[in-house]
Amino acid sequence: MRLLRRLSAALLLLLLSTVPLSARVVRVQVSSRTDVLGGRAFGSAGAYERITGRVYFSLPIANPHNQPIVDLRNAVNLQNGEVAFSSDFIVVRPKDEKKGNGSMILEVPNRGHSGFLTLVDRGDWDLAHDAGDAWLLRNGYTIASVGWQYDAVGPNALKLFAPIARDHGKTITGLLRGDLTPPRVMPEIPLGHLILGNMGGSEYPAAAPDDPRNTLTVRDSRDGARRVIPRSQWQFAHTVDGRLVPSDRFLHLNGGFQPGKLYEYVYVVADPVVAGGGFAAIRDFASYAKHAPDAIAPAERVFGEGISQDGRFLRDMLYEGFNADEQGSMALDGVLAHVAGAGRGSFNVRFAQPSRDAQPMSSVFFPTDVFPFTDLPERDPLTGQSAGLLDKAAADHVVPKIFLSNTSYEYWGRVASLIHTSADGTRDVRISDSVRIYHFTGLQHFSGPFPPQKGEGDLHGQQPQSPLPVRYFWRAMVTNMDAWVRNGTPPPPSSYPRIADGTLVPLSRYAFPRIPGVNLPHEANRAYRLDFGPEAARGIFRLQPPRVGKAFPVLVPQVDADGNERDGVRLPEITVPLATYASWNLRDPAIGAPDQRVSFELSYLPFARTAVERKAAGDPRPSVAERYAGRQDYLIRYAKAVDALVKQRWILPEDGAALLQLGGQEWDLATQ
Secondary structure: OHHHHHHHHHHHHHHHHHHHHOOOEEEEEEEEEEEHHHHOEOHHHOEEEEEEEEEEEEEEOOOOOOOOOOOHHHEOOOEOOEEEEEEEEEEEEEOOHHHOOOEEEEEOOEOOEOOHHHHHHOOOOOOOOOOOOOHHHHOOOEEEEEOOOOOOOOOOOOOEEOOEEEEOOEEOEEEEEEEEOOOOOEEEEEOOEEEOOEEEEOOOOOOOOOOOOOEEEEEOOOOOOOEEOOHHHEEOEEEEOOEEEEOOOEEEEEEEEOOOOEEEEEEEEEOOEOOOHHHHHHHHHHHHHHHOOOOOOOOOEEEEEEEOHHHHHHHHHHHOOOOEOOOOOEOOOEEEEEOOOOOOOOOOOOOOOOOOOOEOOEOOOOOOOOOOOOOOOEEOOOOOOEEOOOHHHHHOOOOOEEEEEEEHHHHHHOOHHHHOEOOOOOOEOOOOOOEEEEEEEOOOOOOOOOOOOOOOHHHOEOOOOOOOOOHHHHHHHHHHHHHHHHHOOOOOOOEOOOOOOOOEEEHHHOOOOOOOOOOOOOOOOOOEEEEOOOOHHHOOOOOOOOEEEEEOOOEEEOEOOOOOEOOOEEOHHHHOOOEEEEOOOEEOHHHOOOOOEOOOOOEEEEOOOOHHHHHHHOOOOOOHHHHOOOHHHHHHHHHHHHHHHHHOOOOOHHHHHHHHHHHHHHHHHHHO
């Protein structure tokens, strides 16, 4: 008995000694808890509830899985070896958890805004009045969204609340950079990230407005030469009630910032936020949901879902080793990273700007499309560096099931080819068994409206946008991921353009038809070797802007005689076409730089209705009347294409009717 008591005491001491290293959510504060649509039942899952609040974390700095967080040891609230963080959250879950399917979709909210329910089900984002067709709810999924971005903006934004860092009590300063191409004359611009007319991330205020290191330059394109704007022509100021007043959050330029010009500013900032805690927030919420007996949203499986910025976040989370929780267990069982291209981002660096991306005319030369790009290790032939996206996850034995899905835009705007080719662009490379790569042909970064319309503001292109919907692919991807993780059912094989079969080519071999009135792009985004200074590996950027080295080769999907891409997962609109869905859209002259591409968009270029119209216009593409005997003929072919997609599990059987209805609407538009 005495020996037993000694062993018990030793075990208790061991457990107590490891408490600071244990993964845990400290507490959950619930702000609201409401029945969805008054307690309406959704299929066999029954009634749902929507819960909002804040989740509180504590990160032991000694835990090896937390040590990659930049400046964690410098956090001003470090106490007893731990740093406290918190995050806003939203959970939509079955009221009776036994009626759910056991799977949680953990949304990484885009710039703080939850949108996955609306995207997939077409209801209200907050389910206040409408749940759409409630596909996710009817199938028993729990949907959670957790704030990870400290500088997210807006009254409904889900934020990460993180401490600032100081070096032994001393203020940390550095240089920060931003850029912008205005769509119109603007007397001043914010220092934060202005994207599509909205603030994607708030600004670090100017800490030393008179510092000589503060600079403003202008150039005509990404690769154009910078021209320094004299300091006497601009100032940190903002117009209030018709008067110009000093401001540490805006730049004012005499004569205004001109449309179509790329302005870049560098300025001194202070007090960096420990932004990398966002990775831990997603990681620890996933582990909490799976392992805590009192979890606010219990789950057997957790799938990380991220679109665009958030797809890049998930890629970076895997690369930096955050899929292993503090105990070394797998956090995310599956990852659905959509339209991330080859990107990662400014998520875990000193003075991080998580919203910055990589667009044709803004957010240029940020740490977005940076080596390595492939899931398995690859070698940079110029530097000799060898690395892979999943190296740390593989070393920790926590590689999840992964879907890397992209649209046509990402091959032109997000160097997507680099996720499945060698770094020198000469050959296709093997991808791991845990990864699927999907190219959704003819879709743009986000689905445009139907009937097709031109974009507005920064998105004002020369042609209407592609209206092809992504929501039906999402339903199938969620279903396929759930089956893969739940019971090992393999999803559809990867489908993407390849060098070997000629569907992936250099821009010089891109064979787009000459369509009257359609201007062609002369470039595509490239990934560069960027040098931010000697401490960049530690997440500290001393060089702003960075030294720009040689670019990696960019390859784009090849097209057929109509101008539609030949490879990938193709909706009937591509296999039974009424139009060309070009993988780019050039800027309208009204917003300047008309030889440059619009961010995120494709071009919708309808066929002529008849041979007479086609010949009169000089269009090389056969007309609608030359392709199809009539509406019935078209819809029969369209239905066969839908059936093929269902059989291959790209589309769910229940969504076939909606697609067929869309096909009829597209025919009517094309022949009116």
